[in-house]
Amino acid sequence: MERRREEMLMRKGPWMAEEDEILMDYVKKHGPRDWSSIRSKGLLPRTGKSCRLRWVNKLKPDLKTGCKFTAEEERVVIDLQARFGNKWARIATYLQGRTDNDVKNFWSTRQKRLARILQTSNQPKSQKNNGKAPASRHVATTLEAPRPLSIVEHSSSQSQSCQLSYLENPDVIKMVALPDLMNPGLHSLETNLPQLEFTPTEKKPCIEPQPHFSFPLPHPTLDGLPLLPENQDLVPGLGASNLMEMFCHQETPSPDKGSHYSVNAPFLGLRGNSRNGGKGDSDNPATPDSFFDDFPTDMFDYIESLASSSEW
DNA sequence: AAATTCACCAACCGCCCTTGC
């Protein structure tokens, strides 16, 4: 009795269908506001926060629940994350039917995948086959390379072999992993695309709206910033040597460390996590991880398609 | 077939901002 009463005081955990019904009914009558009064009126033994969250993430009409992010949505998230940082709620406003939680989860999964990929790649070959991770998941992307990564200029002919969704991205810097970087098998796959494009996140003032966006946007621009600037294959004046300097200006490759490049590229607009004084993510100091935030997700698709290939 | 790994998702927690008194 007492226990039941306690339960009634405040419920946690998964929502039941009846609770959903009550909440829906409440929102129908009162609108999505005054969440705390749901509890105070004795309608549900849930906190206002919990009610709001449930509504926003599950009950709100027109949500794309259960649908994976499309390639286009992924691209939008990547672009907007580069622009806004971890402002999931803001990013979500540009994705119809997606919530901040959706975007956050998508991004988190992507980050974990990348972290794992990098970790796996950083292991010496001798360890790799002994590791618990399946061999098929080994990938060929790393910043701790046996040989330095080479950075080449973008050219239209090369770009055609790349993920199309990134070709219109501004300030594209293409990093080409050497074919034998991690796996000799890459030689045979070279023509397929052993190229990784990095999207710098420098917040440049843009003149014109990006015409390539095909998804519906609430505004033609984002807070006055066009979503993407016009095509610019390269940051003006950034030749390969300049790029190398920018990537490696903090620490040059040391032979005894096996050409380990410590990447610190301020021009990328690196971000830190938002909370610690980080309300303005975009001007946060760079963090080691944040560099990788700008990896396109389909990079992984490509990598994984390689990884799952029997050629590995 | 069992164990392990991974991806995805739902929900909670804590911090911060806004608002009302």
Added chain:
DNA sequence: CGCAAGGGCGGTTGGTGAATT
């Protein structure tokens, strides 16, 4: 102006099912 409550948001965790070994 200061305080408290409510709400918004980002980070994190835990559960579950699918995929892989």
